[in-house]
Amino acid sequence: MVKKRIDEQLWFRAGTGLTATVGLGLLLNWAGPSLVKLPVAGQVFLQLCRVVNATCEDADGGLQASSRPDPKPTDRLGIVPPPPPPPEEHEADLAALQSDSQGNSLATAIAIDNLDGKQPLRGETNPIDRQDFYRFTLNGPSTVQVLADGTAAAAAILDASGKEILTAERGPAGVAIDRSLKAGTYYAWVRGSRRRVGTYNLMLTASAIDSRPSDDTLSTATHVSILGEAQNFKDWVGSADEEDFFRFELASESRLNLMLEGRVAHASLLDRNGERLERSDRTDFSDTLGRTLEAGVYYLHIERDPRKEGAYTLNLSATQDEADAES
Incomplete structure (x- = not known):
C-alpha cells in the first residue's frame, strides 16, 4: 500500500x-x-x-x-537518437581534390629503371585521380612481380601497345601479380578505390629466366648428338618462352630413349618435316618415350602446359641394334 x-x-x-x-x-x-x-x-x-x-x-x-539546436534531441519517449553517419571521405573534400598529369596515361607513364623491388614506389589516388601507369623494359625473359597495397584496388600488366596481359583485384594482403614476360617494354597499371583518398606502395621486381628463346622454331632448334651415352638438357617454359625445339640425326636405325622431368611440359617426337609422330601426355614428375626409329633427321618439341611454367630437364639417348652395331 x-x-x-x-x-x-x-x-x-x-x-x-x-x-x-x-x-x-x-x-x-x-x-x-x-x-x-x-x-x-x-x-x-x-x-x-x-x-x-x-x-x-x-x-x-x-x-x-x-x-539553436537542442544539444541532445530526443523523441517523445525520451530516447536520444544516434548521430547521423559521417559522409564518405571523398564527398567532404571532393571539390578540393586535384588530379596530377604525371603517370595518368601511357604517354605520361612514370619510367622505372630499377626493378630489384628493394625500394617501393609511392603513389597517391583519389576519386578524381584514380590511376597511375609505370613503364619498364626487360632485356630478356623474366619473371615479373607486381605488389601493391594501400588505396590500390586493382593492378594490371600491359604490353607496349597498352593491351592488358594480366590483371588482379585487391585481396586480403593487397594486389599481387606474378607473371613471366618476354623481352620488351611493358606497363604496370594501378587503379585506386572509388571512395578512398590516400597513398599506396608499389613493388616492381623482375628476375631473369635461364631460358633460350632462340630455339623456338624448327629452323633454330638446338642441335643434339645423342648417339651413345645419355645427355641432359635443362631449360624453361612458360608465358615468356612457351616452346623449345631440339634437332637430332640418326645414321642408322636406333632406339630413342627420352625422359622429361618436371611438371610443366609435354614432349612430342616430330619427323624432318615437323609432323608429329608421337606425343607424351603426362606432365607429372617424369615422362618417358621409347621408340625405334629409322635413320634420318628428327625433332623433339617441348611444349608448356598452358596452366604452368617453370624449369624442366630433358634426358636423351639413342642405341643401335646389336646387329647394326657389329656391322
Whole structure:
C-alpha cells in the first residue's frame, strides 16, 4: 500500500511537471517574441524559451532563440537518437581534390629503371585521380612481380601497345601479380578505390629466366648428338618462352630413349618435316618415350602446359641394334 502511494505521488508530480512545461512552452511560443525584447527581463524569458525549446524569435530578425539546436534531441519517449553517419571521405573534400598529369596515361607513364623491388614506389589516388601507369623494359625473359597495397584496388600488366596481359583485384594482403614476360617494354597499371583518398606502395621486381628463346622454331632448334651415352638438357617454359625445339640425326636405325622431368611440359617426337609422330601426355614428375626409329633427321618439341611454367630437364639417348652395331 505504501509503495502504491509513493508511485501515485511520483506519477502525479511527473504529470504536473510535464503539464506545466507544455503550458509554459505554448505561452512562450505566443508571447515570447515580445517578452524577449524587454530591457532586463528579456534575458530571463530567453533562458525560459531555451529550457522548454520554445520559439522566441525577434520579429525584426535580430534575435533568434529557435535557431539553436537542442544539444541532445530526443523523441517523445525520451530516447536520444544516434548521430547521423559521417559522409564518405571523398564527398567532404571532393571539390578540393586535384588530379596530377604525371603517370595518368601511357604517354605520361612514370619510367622505372630499377626493378630489384628493394625500394617501393609511392603513389597517391583519389576519386578524381584514380590511376597511375609505370613503364619498364626487360632485356630478356623474366619473371615479373607486381605488389601493391594501400588505396590500390586493382593492378594490371600491359604490353607496349597498352593491351592488358594480366590483371588482379585487391585481396586480403593487397594486389599481387606474378607473371613471366618476354623481352620488351611493358606497363604496370594501378587503379585506386572509388571512395578512398590516400597513398599506396608499389613493388616492381623482375628476375631473369635461364631460358633460350632462340630455339623456338624448327629452323633454330638446338642441335643434339645423342648417339651413345645419355645427355641432359635443362631449360624453361612458360608465358615468356612457351616452346623449345631440339634437332637430332640418326645414321642408322636406333632406339630413342627420352625422359622429361618436371611438371610443366609435354614432349612430342616430330619427323624432318615437323609432323608429329608421337606425343607424351603426362606432365607429372617424369615422362618417358621409347621408340625405334629409322635413320634420318628428327625433332623433339617441348611444349608448356598452358596452366604452368617453370624449369624442366630433358634426358636423351639413342642405341643401335646389336646387329647394326657389329656391322
